[in-house]
Amino acid sequence: MTQAYVLLDRDGVINYDSDDYIKSSEEWTPIPGSLEAIALLNVHQYKVAVISNQSGLGRGLYDETTLTDIHNKMHRLTQQLGGKIDAVYYCPHTPSDHCLCRKPKPGLLNNFATEKNIDLSSVYFIGDKLSDIQAAEAAGAIPMLVKTGKGQKTLNNHPEIKHPTFENLYDAAKFIVSEK
Ligand SMILES: [Mg+2]
Ligand SMILES: [Zn+2]
Numbered sequence: 732m733t734q735a736y737v738l739l740d741r742d743g744v745i746n747y748d749s750d751d752y753i754k755s756s757e758e759w760t761p762i763p764g765s766l767e768a769i770a771l772l773n774v775h776q777y778k779v780a781v782i783s784n785q786s787g788l789g790r791g792l793y794d795e796t797t798l799t800d801i802h803n804k805m806h807r808l809t810q811q812l813g814g815k816i817d818a819v820y821y822c823p824h825t826p827s828d829h830c831l832c833r834k835p836k837p838g839l840l841n842n843f844a845t846e847k848n849i850d851l852s853s854v855y856f857i858g859d860k861l862s863d864i865q866a867a868e869a870a871g872a873i874p875m876l877v878k879t880g881k882g883q884k885t886l887n888n889h890p891e892i893k894h895p896t897f898e899n900l901y902d903a904a905k906f907i908v909s910e911k
Contacts, residue, residue, distance in 0.1 A: 736817075736849055737772050737907060738840065738872065740858035741783035743880015744900055745769075745805065748859070752787040755797060756804040762879050764901035770814030771901070775908040778817040780847075781805075782839045782856065782866070788823035795823075818843070834858075835865030840872055857903050861885055864894060875903055 742748040745765045753759050769779050787793050802819055809816055820839040822832040832838030844851050856867035859880035867874035876882055876896045886892060897903040 733849065734847070735777045736780055736843075736847070736854050737777045737904075738780050738782050738843065738854060738856040738867075739769075739900070740834075740856075740860070740863045741781050741805075741819075741821075743859035743882065744857055744877055745781070748880040752790075752792050753801060754787060754793045756800045759801045759804055761805075761808060762899060764899055765879075766809045766812045766814055768900040768904035769809055769816060770812050771904045771908060773814050775911060777907070779815070780818040780820065780843055781816055782834070782843065783819065783821045784834050784862075785821040785823055786825045786833070788821075789825035789828060818847075834860075835862040835869065837866050837870035840866060840870035844870070855903075855907060857900065859885060861889055861892075864892065877903055 739745060742753060745761060747760050747762055749758065772779055785798060788798065806816055820843050822830060822839055824830040824833050840851060851870050851872040854872045855875050856872045857875045857877060858864060859877055859882035864874040864876065874894045876892060876894055877899055879899050
C-alpha cells in the first residue's frame with residue numbers, strides 16, 4: 732500500500748493570512764485547530780505536505796532565510812502538538828515570471844507526486860482560494876475548500892463551487908479521517 736497524503740495550502744489554511752504577506756516568523760500565527768488537524772491526520776496514518784505560493788520571495792519582501800525561519804516555527808509548533816509536516820513545496824515566483832509552479836498551475840503538486848511517487852487521484856488538496864481548487868483540478872487531485880483565510884470570500888465570489896467545503900482545517904481533517 733502506498734503512503735496516504737493530505738496536501739495543504741499554507742496561508743489562510745494553516746495560519747492566518749495577511750494581505751501584506753507573512754514576512755517574518757512573528758507574523759506567522761496558526762489558525763486555532765489547524766495544527767491539531769495535522770496531528771489528527773498523522774494519527775490516522777496520513778502524511779501532510781504543504782503546497783504554497785510564496786511570491787513575496789520574488790517580490791523581495793523576504794528572503795529564503797526568513798522563509799526557513801517561518802517554516803521552522805510552523806514545524807516546531809506542529810511538533811509540540813504531536814504532528815509532523817512531511818514536506819513543504821513553495822513557488823517563489825511572481826505572476827510575471829510565468830512559471831509552471833505558481834498555483835493555479837499544477838507544478839508544485841506534480842513535483843510532489845513525482846518526488847514521493849504518489850498517485851494524486853486519491854489525494855485531497857485543501858485550500859482557501861480558487862487558485863488552490865484549480866491547481867488541484869489541473870493535477871488530478873481532489874479539491875477541498877475551507878472557509879478560513881480567503882475561503883468565505885472565494886465561496887461568495889464563486890457560488891458555482893461544488894467541492895466539499897468545511898469551516899476550517901480541523902473540520903476537514905475530521906471528515907477525512909472519518910472516511911477511512
Ligand atoms: Mg491560501
Ligand atoms: Zn513558480
